[in-house]
Amino acid sequence: DAGVIQSPRHEVTEMGQEVTLRCKPISGHNSLFWYRQTMMRGLELLIYFNNNVPIDDSGMPEDRFSAKMPNASFSTLKIQPSEPRDSAVYFCASSFFGNQPQHFGDGTRLSIL
Amino acid sequence: DQQVKQNSPSLSVQEGRISILNCDYTNSMFDYFLWYKKYPAEGPTFLISISSIKDKNEDGRFTVFLNKSAKHLSLHIVPSQPGDSAVYFCAVRSGNTPLVFGKGTRLSVIA
Numbered sequence: 135d136a137g138v139i140q141s142p143r144h145e146v147t148e149m150g151q152e153v154t155l156r157c158k159p160i161s162g163h164n165s166l167f168w169y170r171q172t173m174m175r176g177l178e179l180l181i182y183f184n185n186n187v188p189i190d191d192s193g194m195p196e197d198r199f200s201a202k203m204p205n206a207s208f209s210t211l212k213i214q215p216s217e218p219r220d221s222a223v224y225f226c227a228s229s230f231f232g233n234q235p236q237h238f239g240d241g242t243r244l245s246i247l
Numbered sequence: 248d249q250q251v252k253q254n255s256p257s258l259s260v261q262e263g264r265i266s267i268l269n270c271d272y273t274n275s276m277f278d279y280f281l282w283y284k285k286y287p288a289e290g291p292t293f294l295i296s297i298s299s300i301k302d303k304n305e306d307g308r309f310t311v312f313l314n315k316s317a318k319h320l321s322l323h324i325v326p327s328q329p330g331d332s333a334v335y336f337c338a339v340r341s342g343n344t345p346l347v348f349g350k351g352t353r354l355s356v357i358a
Contacts, residue, residue, distance in 0.1 A: 176350035225290055233279050238290030
């Protein structure tokens with residue numbers, strides 16, 4: 135079974151550029167989560183969707199961050215414009231709604247120069 | 248303020264001995280508790296969970312203990328193996344809310 139698929143695995147770009155991270159959740163899962171991992175803050179939830187609808191985006195750090203889920207098999211996290219402090223590993227996870235473990239992708243390591 | 252704390256950033260254990268990883272939480276409303284394991288350059292993978300109606304759950308070499316009165320969760324690995332070397336995250340939730348993660352403990356199992 136394919137797990138959660140994220141692309142790209144690594145992204146290096148210059149400050150001010152637009153960055154788009156992509157996620158394909160596990161087929162059949164109806165909840166999708168975006169996390170950011172940094173040394174200082176650990177794994178922090180940015181936003182999550184249930185049935186493609188954004189439920190809580192209070193973790194999104196600034197208006198420069200936006201996320202969409204146009205259908206059940208695809209989600210994007212966009213940063214525009216990007217800044218060096220956005221450098222981190224971004225994880226996508228999916229699960230069945232309810233008391234079920236989340237399954238994570240392998241992350242996108244983002245470096246903003 | 249951190250809702251979930253893993254106070255030991257790292258732990259070293261000899262192969263064959265027991266590894267004990269600890270986690271404290273602040274909110275008594277949390278009712279589902281999980282442990283994840285993470286290798287470098289990979290995403291966290293689910294290891295074991297426990298609901299608030301139980302105080303112990305065992306799966307092979309891995310046992311999770313829950314002490315609700317102390318708001319404390321622990322993961323025991325016995326016997327520890329070199330392949331267990333990874334970062335371990337505890338995670339908690341209340342109802343259908345998303346998981347809240349601790350900052351992780353890096354376990355090194357020395358052969």
